[in-house]
Amino acid sequence: MSTLLTAAGPVATGPAAAVVGRHREVELLVAALDCGAHVLLEGPPGTGKTTLLRSVAAAGSVPFVFVEGNAELTPGRLIGHFDPAQVLSEGYSPDVFVDGPLVQAMRAGSLLYVEEVNRVPEETLNVLITVMSEGELHVPRLGRVPAAAGFRLVAAMNPFDAVGTARISAAVYDRCCRITMGYQSAQDEADIVVLRGPAVPDPWRAQVVDLVRRTREHPDVRIGSSVRGAIDLVRLAVSLSGLRGQEPTSWLVGLDAALVALSGRVRLQESCGRAPEEIVRELYVAVFGAEPTDDDPADESEPTGDGGASGGA
The missing domain is CATH 1.10.8.80 (Magnesium chelatase subunit I, C-Terminal domain)
Structure with a gap:
């Protein structure tokens, strides 16, 4: 993961040119991932959380596994399952286990990106807490799954007051570095x-x-x-x-x-x-400005009113 440090420069001009006005956040994310930390990106919708991670990962040529967080993300869907048809013929063999996104990222040493993490059920969050703490996962009938070097969890979340969100427990915050992202200029x-x-x-x-x-x-x-x-x-x-x-x-x-x-x-x-x-x-x-009238000589195509980009700055 140390190759990410070389991405801090190119992120603004190379493969991650789509990240506008986020130089500080790029540096913080690169540094956190490089030192082995798990990261929580927190901010309102549309502030570029997913774009930021994709850009940093692309600049450092780091693979990542994407997971959409919602109320239907059960531990089984996150971890994986044994193929029922093959279990009938071969039994509970590791060869018939279908990796979920978490196990896939752990085996490959990839980034696991969980979007909308504060919409995920509590029992699923507990699985992620265990992995962040221990660096391994114990799956019934499969055994211990260690996290390969380079595995990191990056979770994104909207503020708590957004519809459908829940408070994230202190156990999650305790195991992550938090980067807040507000609206840009x-x-x-x-x-x-x-x-x-x-x-x-x-x-x-x-x-x-x-x-x-x-x-x-x-x-x-x-x-x-x-x-x-x-x-x-x-x-x-x-x-x-x-x-x-x-x-x-x-x-x-x-x-x-x-x-x-x-x-x-x-x-x-x-x-x-x-x-x-x-x-x-x-x-x-x-x-x-107000709607132009028929006898208004002003050209409609010319911007009117008190606008400009300064109103919300």
Whole structure:
């Protein structure tokens, strides 16, 4: 795993160029993995936790096994099982055991990446705790499975207040190094939209990013949109503009794209009696200005309002 140390430089310019504004987190992850620690990446959705790990692993040519964490991830699915048909003919032989992702990563000395770890059942977490503590696993009828050199667990989780999440026990935190990942700066998010979205005028893109960032600060919004909302908004606006024969930056095209891209991504306060579409429209007008009238000489394709990328910085 020491080859990961050489990845700290290339991560920003080589195979991991997709990681924008995460130089510090890249260094911390590389150092933690290189020293043999297991890592917990914690942050809101859309902050690049999976992208960060994939980029670091690619830069260091380190294989990893991906596991989607959910309520149906039982210990059996994580560890593996004996093939029933072959057991009938050959018995409980190690040759008929089908490795699950955990055993696969342990045998190969790979990274095991568990996404959404705070959605995983407690009995499954207990299996991971044992492996992190002892570096081995005891499977009935199979025996001891030691973890090969290089095996690391990297788990990602959203904040506890996200829907469907549970508190992670102190036993998990005690066995991991924790790296927190918040939202990036307005400029970094604009750069991500450039990287992932179609070409649009820079000032309008900056206003789109500003709009998305404002969803995280509105008093009626409990959870706002990540930068994925900005990427989808730009993509939708470009597609709609082709269908309508208008510019992507026109007021109505942008509004419809914003309503579709953002209304499902914002989670309102329980006491709020408003609809998500109403919040998105309010913020859209705040950034892009009121809807132009027929006698308004202003060109619709020109960004208006008090937007810019500074609103949520």
